[in-house]
Amino acid sequence: xxxxxxxxxxxxxxxxxxxxxxxxxxxxxxxxxxxxxxxxxxxxxxxxxxxxxxxxxxxxxxxxxxxxxxxxxxxxxxxxxxxxxxxxxxxxxxxxxxxxxxxxxxxxxxxxxxxxxxxxxxxxxxx
Amino acid sequence: xxxxxxxxxxxxxxxxxxxxxxxxxxxxxxxxxxxxxxxxxxxxxxxxxxxxxxxxxxxxxxxxxxxxxxxxxxxxxxxxxxxxxxxxxxxxxxxxxxxxxxxxxxxxxxxxxxxxxxxxxxxxxxxxxxxxxxxxxxxxxxxxxxxxxxxxxxxxxxxxxxxxxxxxxxxxxxxxxxxxxxxxxxxxxxxxxxxxxxxxxxxxxxxxxxxxxxxxxxxxxxxxxxxxxxxxxxxxxxxxxxxxxxxxxxxxxxxxxxxxxxxxxxxxxxxxxxxxxxxxxxxxxxx
Numbered sequence: 572x573x574x575x576x577x578x579x580x581x582x583x584x585x586x587x588x589x590x591x592x593x594x595x596x597x598x599x600x601x602x603x604x605x606x607x608x609x610x611x612x613x614x615x616x617x618x619x620x621x622x623x624x625x626x627x628x629x630x631x632x633x634x635x636x637x638x639x640x641x642x643x644x645x646x647x648x649x650x651x652x653x654x655x656x657x658x659x660x661x662x663x664x665x666x667x668x669x670x671x672x673x674x675x676x677x678x679x680x681x682x683x684x685x686x687x688x689x690x691x692x693x694x695x696x697x698x
Numbered sequence: 699x700x701x702x703x704x705x706x707x708x709x710x711x712x713x714x715x716x717x718x719x720x721x722x723x724x725x726x727x728x729x730x731x732x733x734x735x736x737x738x739x740x741x742x743x744x745x746x747x748x749x750x751x752x753x754x755x756x757x758x759x760x761x762x763x764x765x766x767x768x769x770x771x772x773x774x775x776x777x778x779x780x781x782x783x784x785x786x787x788x789x790x791x792x793x794x795x796x797x798x799x800x801x802x803x804x805x806x807x808x809x810x811x812x813x814x815x816x817x818x819x820x821x822x823x824x825x826x827x828x829x830x831x832x833x834x835x836x837x838x839x840x841x842x843x844x845x846x847x848x849x850x851x852x853x854x855x856x857x858x859x860x861x862x863x864x865x866x867x868x869x870x871x872x873x874x875x876x877x878x879x880x881x882x883x884x885x886x887x888x889x890x891x892x893x894x895x896x897x898x899x900x901x902x903x904x905x906x907x908x909x910x911x912x913x914x915x916x917x918x919x920x921x922x923x924x925x926x927x928x929x930x931x932x933x934x935x936x937x938x939x940x941x942x943x944x945x946x947x948x949x950x951x952x953x954x955x956x957x958x959x960x961x962x963x964x965x966x967x968x969x970x971x972x973x974x975x976x977x978x979x980x981x982x983x984x985x
Contacts, residue, residue, distance in 0.1 A: 581967060585913075611727075614894075615871040621728055622896040622911055 572600050576617055584619055588627035596636060596647055597658055603649035607637060610645075700762065702726035702848050702880035708746060708756035715904060717742050720756070722899045722909040727877035729870055731891035731912070732884040733974070734901035740884040743901070744852050747882075748778060760848060774802060777841020779851040783833050787826035791819060791836065802844035810843035831862035838869055849873060849881045855890050863887075867894050888970035898970070912970075920956065921972055923948045924963035933958060939976025950976035 572595040576587055595601040607628075608616070614624045628645055631637045635653045639645040648654070674684045701723040708720040717739045724730045734740050745751040747758055749769060758765040760772045785794055791814060799805040814821060817835040819828070828836060834854050841849055849870070855863045870881050871894055885891065891898065891912070899909040908915060922937060925946050934940060936958060937949035950972055956965065968976075 583917075609875075611875040611877060615868070615875055618867060618871065619893050620896045620912060621874065622913060626913070 574613075574617065576619070584617075585623050585627040585630070588613075588617075588624065589630055592627070592631060593636060596654070597661075601647050603647055605647045607645045607647070700726055701759070702761060703747070703882060704757075704759040704762075705743070705747070706757050708743070708758065709754045710742060710746060710751065711754055715739070715742075717746075717904040720901070720904070720906055722906055724880050724882060724897060726880050727874060728896040729874055729881040729883060729894055730897040730899060731888075731895035732882055732899050732901065733886065733888060733891070733970070734884075735886060738901045739904040740901060741852055742904075744850055744882075744884060747850065748773070748776070774804070774844070775847045777838070777844070777846030777849045779834060779837040779841065779849070779854045781853040781856060783825060783837060785825050785836075788824060790824050791821045794825065794836075794840070798840060799844075804845040806843050806845060809845075810839060813839035813842055830857045831859065831865075834858065834862070834866065835869075838866075842873070847879050849879070849883075851881070851883045853884055853886070855885055855887055863890055866890075870894060888974060892969060900974075915973065916968060916970070918953060919950050919968045919973055919977075920953050920965045921948065921968045922951045922956075922959065922963055922965045924960070928960050928962050933960070 572592070574588055574591045576584055578584075580587070592601070592607070601607070607613075610624045610628055611621055614621045617624075628637065628639065632639055632645070636648060637645045638648045670688075671684070679687075702725065704723040706721045708717060710717040715737070720739070720743055722730075732740055732743070742751065746753050747760070747765060749765060761775060763772055765772050786797075789797065795807065795810055799807065799810075811821075814836075817832070817839060819832060819836055819839065825833070825836070837854075838849075854866060858866065867890065870883070873879055874881060883891075883895070895912050897910065898912045898915055900907045919938075923946060926942065926944075929937075929947070936955045937947075937951050940949040941947060950968060951959070951965070959965075
């Protein structure tokens with residue numbers, strides 16, 4: 572896993588760490604049960620304060636991405652339903668966006684697109 | 699969190715200067731930057747911790763123990779880097795070890811020699827032949843060789859070039875990868891602290907004006923800029939360190955007050971210098 576911090580983006584450093592660890596989990600770069608770098612090691616490597624890294628890890632733990640074991644370190648939380656859901660939601664969003672963009676090309680109205688979606692959902696449940 | 703250093707209501711009066719009710723604490727496992735102008739009271743505070751000056755009143759606890767009652771035990775576990783070396787200039791680095799090591803129970807000769815190698819310090823060199831950056835590293839090598847748990851550095855970066863300052867920050871971050879250790883680090887160069895310090899304590903005219911996490915402090919304020927005449931007088935009053943020039947204005951604003959500002963202003967995150975200058979934590983206007 573790589574974490575690259577930018578000081579010019581205007582995004583707080585702890586946010587950048589959070590997002591990049593999440594991205595590594597989604598991409599499969601970090602797998603269930605993988606050990607993350609220790610808070611203090613990461614702070615040292617990135618030349619940032621311990622509190623900044625702690626905040627990123629605390630947020631990730633609260634959001635259910637990682638679990639911290641006292642004295643052992645932080646691990647990627649195994650088989651997290653929330654995490655899978657978030658990943659799926661992203662996928663759905665992507666596909667829906669593709670549908671919206673395609674509908675724009677043929678000048679399909681919003682109502683027609685929604686009707687089409689409803690029709691497909693009904694068809695699916697009738698099967 | 700246990701505090702590695704705890705000062706309460708520390709007071710010391712001199713004829714022309716006094717340290718008034720100085721209180722702050724540093725939890726173990728973290729780095730605290732101690733910021734203030736020259737003459738604000740940083741060195742006096744540090745000298746009181748090290749019992750190089752006698753306090754008038756208040757208390758100092760290091761590792762949870764009174765620094766005077768348990769003086770020997772406490773001092774053994776503190777590593778000190780002052781703005782000039784307290785070593786004899788004619789000594790070479792081997793003489794230095796011979797002279798200093800008897801004072802410490804935990805002196806580790808192998809570690810001292812390893813650190814000198816790591817820091818590219820030549821044992822046969824005399825202290826007076828070392829550059830300022832090398833002297834700082836030497837003092838750190840001594841502190842780490844007697845297995846200090848608390849490092850106290852007084853203006854260690856003044857006179858150091860950017861490369862040496864960066865190296866020093868690396869050494870400090872490395873030091874606190876052990877969560878039982880701590881660093882108190884005084885400076886007037888705030889960029890050193892911009893990244894590695896967990897806590898910031900501001901001192902001005904012998905009084906503490908802020909002590910808390912660096913993140914909290916930096917998130918509290920924003921730099922605000924805009925054109926001339928866009929602010930109502932009531933809005934202008936909310937701006938700290940307001941400065942108007944021929945083509946606009948700038949200043950600092952509490953993040954919570956941003957909603958009171960007109961849409962045309964721009965704002966950006968601030969740094970420690972902005973806070974130091976604009977809120978005049980070094981002056982009188984800080985509330």
